[in-house]
Structure formats: C-alpha cells, structure tokens
Amino acid sequence: MNAFNDNGNIKQFQLTRMINEKCSDEHTITKISIVLRRDKIEAPYYMVTKIKVSSCIDNESGGLVHAMDMMSLNRMHNLSEDAYHEIESLIDDACESDAVKVTSDEKGMKMAIMSKSNSESISLFENYRKLFERIDNLIC
Numbered sequence: 001m002n003a004f005n006d007n008g009n010i011k012q013f014q015l016t017r018m019i020n021e022k023c024s025d026e027h028t029i030t031k032i033s034i035v036l037r038r039d040k041i042e043a044p045y046y047m048v049t050k051i052k053v054s055s056c057i058d059n060e061s062g063g064l065v066h067a068m069d070m071m072s073l074n075r076m077h078n079l080s081e082d083a084y085h086e087i088e089s090l091i092d093d094a095c096e097s098d099a100v101k102v103t104s105d106e107k108g109m110k111m112a113i114m115s116k117s118n119s120e121s122i123s124l125f126e127n128y129r130k131l132f133e134r135i136d137n138l139i140c
Helices: 012-022 081-092 118-127 129-136
Strands: 028-037 046-055 057-059 064-067 071-078 100-105 108-115
Touching: 012 028, 012 046, 012 071, 012 118, 012 129, 028 081, 028 118, 081 108, 081 129, 108 118, 118 129
Parallel strands: none
Antiparallel strands: 028 046, 028 108, 046 071, 057 064, 100 108
C-alpha cells in the first residue's frame, strides 16, 4: 500500500488506513469529515476533508505518561462539476450507522465518520473504499 502518488503528494485516506492497520493500540479513534459545498461564487464546487487519528498511548517505563493526536490532515479542493456530482453520489449511496452520519441541505452535504477502534476503522475503509479512492485520486 502506497500513501503517496507519483508526485509525492499524500493520499490522505491511504495514509490513514495504513496507520490504522499498523497501529497495535486498540484505543485508536479515527474521525473523518467530508464537506461538499456549492454556495461560493469564486469556487462553485468545493470540498473540505478533515481526518484526525488519536490514540491513548501509555508507556510509563519509557517515560511516556499519555499521548494523543497521532495525525491531523485538512485538505481543501476546488472541484469540477462532474467530480462534485460523482463524490456527492458516492456519499448519497453511503449507509448511515452509529459510526457514519450524512446530512445535506441546499448548499451542500456533510459526511461524518468516527470509529473507536482499529478494526472498526478498517471495516469502514472497506465499506467506503470507492469514495475514499475517488477523493485520493483527485490529486494526480
């Protein structure tokens, strides 16, 4: 699994999945927010993605009492109309659950995902693979 494209840009969802797969701490929390908006004149179709991975790590013998916030990514995209509608459709097709919430109004939509363990995160990455790959592939 490669978390970078050919130009060295981060594939944010691949990187997040890789961290979840490699992390041995089961107390890892992953929060993902995808916001699509179409209400700005200068950028009629845009998207903001925010990803945060936190873990409660304790290693008193090594001198660490507590640590959190392993990673925080925030990326803003100006999209073409076609890309906007394709991502919007992928979010529309998402099934809501305790971990996934989708809201929408006339200005856009938001998908919020929160998992409380590595196994739950990996399962969510499988369920929303097409959406995450499409967003990662926006950056060539």
